Amino acid sequence: MVEVVGNLYPEYIPDIEWFGKEKKGYCYNMFITTRENMYLYCKWLFSILFELEKDTNTTTYTKYNSRIYGFLSERMLNIWLHHNNLKICEKNVYNPEFFPMVWNQARGWILRKLKREKK
Numbered sequence: 001m002v003e004v005v006g007n008l009y010p011e012y013i014p015d016i017e018w019f020g021k022e023k024k025g026y027c028y029n030m031f032i033t034t035r036e037n038m039y040l041y042c043k044w045l046f047s048i049l050f051e052l053e054k055d056t057n058t059t060t061y062t063k064y065n066s067r068i069y070g071f072l073s074e075r076m077l078n079i080w081l082h083h084n085n086l087k088i089c090e091k092n093v094y095n096p097e098f099f100p101m102v103w104n105q106a107r108g109w110i111l112r113k114l115k116r117e118k119k
Contacts, residue, residue, distance in 0.1 A: 001072055004051045005079075009044065015083040025078040029070070030093070033086075041080055045073055 005012050019025065033041070049069050058066050081088065 001048070001052060001076075004048055004055075008047060008051065012079060012083055015079045018082055019075065019079050022078070025075065026081070027074050028093075029074055029077060031077070037084075037086070040084075041077075044080060045076055048076065049073065 002013070002016055005016060049072065052072070053069070056068065058068065061068065
């Protein structure tokens with residue numbers, strides 16, 4: 001990836017080196033931005049991923065490892081954000097499917113406890 005980025009966008013090499021030393025980053029390719037920034041990011045990202053795809057044979061990869069482009073794009077978002085020095089506002093992520101599951105498990109545990117105490 002570094003070679004491809006270096007060939008297409010040599011000005012990003014310091015940002016790649018910066019990210020290599022970072023202890024944290026943004027995952028899941030989740031962000032909210034302007035239409036213009038989204039266009040610029042996608043143009044940059046996909047030009048790199050399409051070039052990488054030409055030289056990568058994923059036929060022997062496991063299903064998990066065949067997500068290589070998703071994994072790379074998660075890291076590349078951090079590089080792009082750093083290079084463009086964009087203002088970032090972090091927010092918590094809420095997964096509505098998770099909380100009903102947790103509540104149902106807790107509810108079941110509470111009901112079992114109450115039944116035992118009644119005896």
